[in-house]
Amino acid sequence: MIQRLKHYDYTLIITPILLTAFGTLMIYSASMVTAVVEGNEATHYLVRQSIWFAIGLIGFIFTSIFPYKKYQKLMKVIVLAVIILLLGLFPFGNEVNNAKSWYNIGPLSMQPSEFAKLALIMYLSSVYSKKQAYLNEFARGVLPPLVMTGIILSLIVLQPDIGTAAIIFLIACSVIFSSGIKLKHLSLLIGIGIVLILLAAPFMVTEERLSRFTGAYQPFETPDTDGYHLIQSYLAIGVGGLTGEGLGQSVQKLGYLMEAHTDFIMAIIAEELGLMGVVIVIGMLAIIVLRGIFISRKCDDSFGSLLAIGISSMVGIQSFINLGSISGLLPITGVPLPFVSYGGSSLLVMLIAMGILNNIAMHTKKKENESTK
Numbered sequence: 001m002i003q004r005l006k007h008y009d010y011t012l013i014i015t016p017i018l019l020t021a022f023g024t025l026m027i028y029s030a031s032m033v034t035a036v037v038e039g040n041e042a043t044h045y046l047v048r049q050s051i052w053f054a055i056g057l058i059g060f061i062f063t064s065i066f067p068y069k070k071y072q073k074l075m076k077v078i079v080l081a082v083i084i085l086l087l088g089l090f091p092f093g094n095e096v097n098n099a100k101s102w103y104n105i106g107p108l109s110m111q112p113s114e115f116a117k118l119a120l121i122m123y124l125s126s127v128y129s130k131k132q133a134y135l136n137e138f139a140r141g142v143l144p145p146l147v148m149t150g151i152i153l154s155l156i157v158l159q160p161d162i163g164t165a166a167i168i169f170l171i172a173c174s175v176i177f178s179s180g181i182k183l184k185h186l187s188l189l190i191g192i193g194i195v196l197i198l199l200a201a202p203f204m205v206t207e208e209r210l211s212r213f214t215g216a217y218q219p220f221e222t223p224d225t226d227g228y229h230l231i232q233s234y235l236a237i238g239v240g241g242l243t244g245e246g247l248g249q250s251v252q253k254l255g256y257l258m259e260a261h262t263d264f265i266m267a268i269i270a271e272e273l274g275l276m277g278v279v280i281v282i283g284m285l286a287i288i289v290l291r292g293i294f295i296s297r298k299c300d301d302s303f304g305s306l307l308a309i310g311i312s313s314m315v316g317i318q319s320f321i322n323l324g325s326i327s328g329l330l331p332i333t334g335v336p337l338p339f340v341s342y343g344g345s346s347l348l349v350m351l352i353a354m355g356i357l358n359n360i361a362m363h364t365k366k367k368e369n370e371s372t373k
Helices: 002-006 011-037 044-065 068-072 075-092 112-130 138-142 144-157 162-178 183-204 207-217 228-240 265-298 302-327 344-372
Strands: 094-096 099-105 108-110
Touching: 011 044, 011 265, 011 344, 044 108, 044 344, 068 075, 068 112, 068 302, 068 344, 075 099, 075 112, 075 144, 099 112, 108 344, 112 144, 112 162, 112 302, 112 344, 138 144, 138 183, 144 162, 162 183, 162 302, 207 228, 228 265, 228 302, 265 302, 265 344, 302 344
Parallel strands: none
Antiparallel strands: 094 099, 099 108
């Protein structure tokens, strides 16, 4: 056991846990007023996030110990469970913001699409690692796994949850690209994807979704409607300056900036802790992503390597989309900031993913040490 402990990547243990603990503190700061206005205790969101934090730590420890290669044997069960959960949303899901994306479990809620992200990473990593000898054959080696990807994406789009579907699509692209696929096949896939998007666009584009683009790129033309949230985000970020107004001193969280503890948590961090707080959070997220890429490059097992790059992509892509939304670079999509935003399902999946990444790192380092003896 002591020998095994030597092989873990402690950067990937300490950084996610510290980031989650910091996020839990900021959720309390950002949500206490909202919780009271809703008729709850000031600690309402803090308690719920803390419960998920505790559950996530259990998942983190388990997946850190559980050999990652065994997931390949469980792949059919994992994928089937995710599809059943996604299908079950249509008759049994709870509707939030015109989307059936949640199950209510007592006082907590669960979002199956968050688990679909990790399940799809596992699935694509497993299948493409087994098809390395056939990757030069499009019909045999490249195309079959995309059918399952299309099924999962379709079930999420139909909820509808376009933001999560976009993240899963980009994560899938990162795994496929890293699998060693030929450039001509990649170009063909991009072409097929463009055609499918164009065909689906008339059914997916609504006035509400178009308004998000107006709010992102012309916020001051509609300051009371489409551009309201982004303008309030700008105010929070601008007021913070270098060191911020002080922990708990945000004005924007007092009903001006909606979803302050979820989608816009970084704007509150900027207001209360300033640029220094923002840099620390982004720096810690960057460390996680870069360590994942490093582990992927060091791992000589194709399944572990693709799994590591997929997990790193999940953290990096989701962070980029969230930060892009609060800064006006991208339309607001409702994507949480990994480890920091309020959201139990997202936090649980991220901590489980960090455990898997640690397990890959442990096996890789152990193998390297054995080969040098």
